[in-house]
Amino acid sequence: MYSDWILAAGFFCFGLIFGSFLNVCIYRLPRGLSVVSPRSACPECHTPIAAYDNVPVLSWLILRGRCRRCGTRITPRYAVVELVCGLLFLLSYLQAGFSLEAAKACVLCFLLVGLTFTDAEHHLLPDRLTLPGLAFGMLFSLVTLVPGPSYKLFPLHFPTPPTNLQLNLQLGWRSLLNSLLGAAIGAGALYAIGWIYLKLRKAPGMGLGDVKLMAMVGAFLGPLLTLFVLCTASLLGGTYGVFLLLTVFRQRLGRYRARLGPQAPRRAWQAAHVALQGVEIPFGVFLCVMSLVAWFYGVAAIRGYLRLLLIPG
Numbered sequence: 001m002y003s004d005w006i007l008a009a010g011f012f013c014f015g016l017i018f019g020s021f022l023n024v025c026i027y028r029l030p031r032g033l034s035v036v037s038p039r040s041a042c043p044e045c046h047t048p049i050a051a052y053d054n055v056p057v058l059s060w061l062i063l064r065g066r067c068r069r070c071g072t073r074i075t076p077r078y079a080v081v082e083l084v085c086g087l088l089f090l091l092s093y094l095q096a097g098f099s100l101e102a103a104k105a106c107v108l109c110f111l112l113v114g115l116t117f118t119d120a121e122h123h124l125l126p127d128r129l130t131l132p133g134l135a136f137g138m139l140f141s142l143v144t145l146v147p148g149p150s151y152k153l154f155p156l157h158f159p160t161p162p163t164n165l166q167l168n169l170q171l172g173w174r175s176l177l178n179s180l181l182g183a184a185i186g187a188g189a190l191y192a193i194g195w196i197y198l199k200l201r202k203a204p205g206m207g208l209g210d211v212k213l214m215a216m217v218g219a220f221l222g223p224l225l226t227l228f229v230l231c232t233a234s235l236l237g238g239t240y241g242v243f244l245l246l247t248v249f250r251q252r253l254g255r256y257r258a259r260l261g262p263q264a265p266r267r268a269w270q271a272a273h274v275a276l277q278g279v280e281i282p283f284g285v286f287l288c289v290m291s292l293v294a295w296f297y298g299v300a301a302i303r304g305y306l307r308l309l310l311i312p313g
């Protein structure tokens with residue numbers, strides 16, 4: 001009983017600490033800096049941050065989001081990343097217990113939280129997160145089962161009752177196959193979307209970063225949940241795009257109405273399109289968030305959706 005609570009608290013604290021390290025990554029990776037040295041310092045006055053001012057979440061609250069030395073505001077992102085990471089590690093433990101599955105969930109959460117915030121702030125998905133992530137996803141598939149069609153395609157077959165090793169080997173390569181299939185579908189779909197986008201808008205809208213991100217996600221989630229991520233993230237991104245377009249349209253309409261009269265709606269619509277031409281929708285953020293949702297609740301969501309379709313009323 002008590003050991004459950006201690007383990008849960010342990011996962012939460014580990015999450016806070018890894019979140020703290022993520023903050024370093026989010027700041028330094030896009031700038032091409034080392035994440036190991038030098039020590040963290042205030043970006044404004046360059047005073048190294050003392051250990052007692054580096055406690056996740058608490059320090060930010062105690063210092064009220066300001067540098068102790070110069071009083072420069074420190075973005076709440078630091079505390080948010082730490083807290084989100086802590087909660088996701090805790091959720092990993094609550095869903096999977098003290099297991100390899102939970103360790104895999106924590107690694108995935110760490111990577112996705114880092115990528116979400118780096119993409120939101122810098123429009124970048126660093127290779128130094130996605131490529132090791134892809135490798136981790138494939139390695140974990142050898143020791144935790146990745147859902148997918150390979151178990152049905154290649155049924156387990158033994159001439160005699162198998163030893164544990166034989167069983168794990170047979171399950172392992174099927175799981176790895178699902179992982180590879182997920183990576184191929186994720187990367188392939190994003191590459192195709194990028195290509196279509198390029199042809200339609202004559203401007204690169206999707207970077208290779210998104211392709212590598214979805215390869216990583218596919219390796220962790222397998223093909224089925226990867227498709228779930230692709231569909232829901234596109235819906236979410238599309239909705240966000242339409243929302244932006246309508247917001248700008250309304251602003252312009254208000255400005256043009258007095259001057260242009262009945263011409264105003266058409267001109268405002270054109271102006272909104274022009275205004276959004278250069279705006280990049282951070283699609284990586286939607287992909288990362290939906291990947292987290294898919295990992296924890298994807299199977300339940302797909303089941304619920306199918307139930308809605310199959311049972312009327």
Ligand SMILES: [Zn+2]
Pocket residue numbers: 042043044045046047067068069070071072
């Ligand atoms: Zn300072």
